[in-house]
Amino acid sequence: MYPQKPNNLTNRLNLCKILAIAGFTLFIFFMYVSHYPVLPNSISSDCLSSLKKTFDLPSSPQQVSATDITQLVFAISGSVKAWRDRRSYFREWWRPNVTRGYIFFDKKPTPDLLPWPSELPPYRISENTTKFDVYLRHVKPNVIRIVRTILEAHREGDKDVRWYVMGDDDTVFFVDNLVELLRRYDHTKYYYIGGVSECVKSNFDFSFEMAFGGAGFALSYPLVEALVDNLDACIGIYPFYYVSDQILSACIADLGVPLTPERGFHQIDLVHDISGYLSAHPQAPLISLHHLDIAFPIFPGINRHTSVAHLMNAAKFDQSRLLQQTVCYHKEKNWAFSIASGYSIYIYEQYIPRSILRRPFETFTPWSLKRHPPDYMFNTRLLVPDDPCETPHVFFFHSIKRLGNDNNTTDEIVMTYIRSMQRRLPPCSSNHSADYISRIEVYSPASKLSFVENRGECCDVLDVDDSRTAKVKIRACQKSEIMA
Numbered sequence: 093m094y095p096q097k098p099n100n101l102t103n104r105l106n107l108c109k110i111l112a113i114a115g116f117t118l119f120i121f122f123m124y125v126s127h128y129p130v131l132p133n134s135i136s137s138d139c140l141s142s143l144k145k146t147f148d149l150p151s152s153p154q155q156v157s158a159t160d161i162t163q164l165v166f167a168i169s170g171s172v173k174a175w176r177d178r179r180s181y182f183r184e185w186w187r188p189n190v191t192r193g194y195i196f197f198d199k200k201p202t203p204d205l206l207p208w209p210s211e212l213p214p215y216r217i218s219e220n221t222t223k224f225d226v227y228l229r230h231v232k233p234n235v236i237r238i239v240r241t242i243l244e245a246h247r248e249g250d251k252d253v254r255w256y257v258m259g260d261d262d263t264v265f266f267v268d269n270l271v272e273l274l275r276r277y278d279h280t281k282y283y284y285i286g287g288v289s290e291c292v293k294s295n296f297d298f299s300f301e302m303a304f305g306g307a308g309f310a311l312s313y314p315l316v317e318a319l320v321d322n323l324d325a326c327i328g329i330y331p332f333y334y335v336s337d338q339i340l341s342a343c344i345a346d347l348g349v350p351l352t353p354e355r356g357f358h359q360i361d362l363v364h365d366i367s368g369y370l371s372a373h374p375q376a377p378l379i380s381l382h383h384l385d386i387a388f389p390i391f392p393g394i395n396r397h398t399s400v401a402h403l404m405n406a407a408k409f410d411q412s413r414l415l416q417q418t419v420c421y422h423k424e425k426n427w428a429f430s431i432a433s434g435y436s437i438y439i440y441e442q443y444i445p446r447s448i449l450r451r452p453f454e455t456f457t458p459w460s461l462k463r464h465p466p467d468y469m470f471n472t473r474l475l476v477p478d479d480p481c482e483t484p485h486v487f488f489f490h491s492i493k494r495l496g497n498d499n500n501t502t503d504e505i506v507m508t509y510i511r512s513m514q515r516r517l518p519p520c521s522s523n524h525s526a527d528y529i530s531r532i533e534v535y536s537p538a539s540k541l542s543f544v545e546n547r548g549e550c551c552d553v554l555d556v557d558d559s560r561t562a563k564v565k566i567r568a569c570q571k572s573e574i575m576a
């Protein structure tokens with residue numbers, strides 16, 4: 093940076109400092125008189141670069157705009173065989189003529205899948221990989237095609253792309269939350285953003301440093317450029333990996349880029365009833381859900397696809413709060429409410445602090461189907477059947493509407509939750525049973541929840557008397573408010 097001899101360095105730094113301060117003053121002046129950050133050219137370029145570093149000035153006249161949905165390209169690998177069952181998931185999140193991307197198939201779609209509907213992502217047929225010499229050496233040659241999805245997506249040559257988002261044909265994305273999340277990262281740098289599995293064993297077997305592909309992950313444009321330059325050579329280094337995500341994460345690691353974990357990407361390596369997990373989502377925006385055709389339907393009494401559509405209904409006005417957990421209490425009744433926005437509400441007939449309620453009930457089973465703790469990457473609570481103090485009353489999301497006044501100035505969203513079944517237990521304490529509550533209305537602001545604040549929301553139980561409907565209002569927490 094400073095080509096001078098060491099003994100000149102101090103003097104030069106001092107001079108640079110003075111010039112920098114003078115220059116910055118001038119710069120501020122120019123900022124006032126002009127829309128563009130005109131930099132005074134009297135300062136030497138050495139000083140200028142340190143000045144830029146110190147004050148983090150924009151290096152180009154144009155401010156970089158916030159990332160929007162059209163600057164993402166989705167690259168999905170799928171198989172023709174599974175498409176019939178899985179295409180309905182796309183109808184829930186894909187936005188025709190808004191979201192960009194492709195689904196890469198193993199072969200030409202069969203006639204029953206054609207003509208290809210315009211409301212689904214356009215399809216491509218993956219390049220035949222049998223010609224690569226690694227094909228014969230590879231333990232599972234079929235994964236080569238899947239690893240190369242990113243290369244083939246990049247080769248499509250889309251313009252103005254900031255992020256490539258990879259996913260499987262059974263990944264459901266929450267696109268607004270994804271865009272909001274990616275806005276927090278600099279797309280001109282090297283980023284590999286995704287999530288590991290919920291199960292310790294999956295991460296142990298594959299990698300703790302790998303984004304699981306079913307959960308989806310995002311690659312910044314510069315990373316993709318570097319990756320595709322080396323991809324075929326890299327695949328040749330790893331003929332012993334069984335899973336495409338392993339190969340890709342190895343190639344990215346070899347470029348010197350780490351995984352940036354984000355907790356809203358969900359591989360869902362959990363089976364059976366995942367409602368306990370979804371009712372205590374980590375404090376991060378919900379980005380994706382996967383394996384929904386393997387777990388039980390997420391809402392009781394409705395099928396898998398309708399369940400996903402129902403969750404998407406909850407997201408209609410505001411994805412930012414979806415599944416976010418809010419806890420509040422009713423003093424006289426001694427009840428605790430734990431709300432997973434747009435999904436479920438649990439009422440406990442005793443006070444339980446938020447630090448405990450944020451641990452999911454272990455309603456689910458690990459992917460391996462065998463309990464052998466530590467199974468999960470998070471703490472859980474075990475269900476204590478027949479304990480009226482530990483067993484909650486369970487309600488699920490039913491409907492949503494927007495309440496606006498005449499000017500739409502005090503917008504609120506009201507979500508209704510309905511009891512899923514009677515608890516059939518005596519009350520936790522003498523006369524404070526919540527058995528009579530059958531419906532809960534939750535009022536929340538129509539504005540988006542900002543995760544930059546890094547604090548969840550609080551709520552008040554407004555009304556639990558004289559009616560079967562409880563009312564709760566979600567609001568910002570007060571400065572030192574605690575939920576306990």
Ligand SMILES: *[C@@H]1O[C@H](CO)[C@@H](O)[C@H](O)[C@H]1NC(C)=O
Nearest residue numbers: 187188189190209210211212
């Ligand atoms: C998308 O745009 C194309 C061309 O403008 C149009 O033909 C098509 O109907 C649109 N599809 C949807 C689902 O809006």
Ligand SMILES: *[C@@H]1O[C@H](CO)[C@@H](O)[C@H](O)[C@H]1NC(C)=O
Nearest residue numbers: 198199200219220221222223
């Ligand atoms: C790929 O090419 C090989 C050799 O030409 C051929 O046998 C195979 O059927 C091709 N695979 C596909 C999916 O087209």
Ligand SMILES: *[C@@H]1O[C@H](CO)[C@@H](O)[C@H](O)[C@H]1NC(C)=O
Nearest residue numbers: 496497498499500501502503
């Ligand atoms: C509508 O907005 C105006 C000012 O913007 C305010 O004075 C008025 O009270 C509002 N009306 C209602 C019904 O909130």
Ligand SMILES: *[C@@H]1O[C@H](CO)[C@@H](O)[C@H](O)[C@H]1NC(C)=O
Nearest residue numbers: 494495496497498499500503
């Ligand atoms: C208020 O907002 C709702 C929902 O966005 C919209 O349907 C309605 O037309 C708006 N009303 C007025 C008066 O702007």
Ligand SMILES: *[C@@H]1O[C@H](CO)[C@@H](O)[C@H](O)[C@H]1NC(C)=O
Nearest residue numbers: 424425521522523524525557
């Ligand atoms: C509940 O029971 C307590 C005594 O255990 C009594 O003091 C109180 O008045 C009762 N509340 C109601 C609403 O019945």
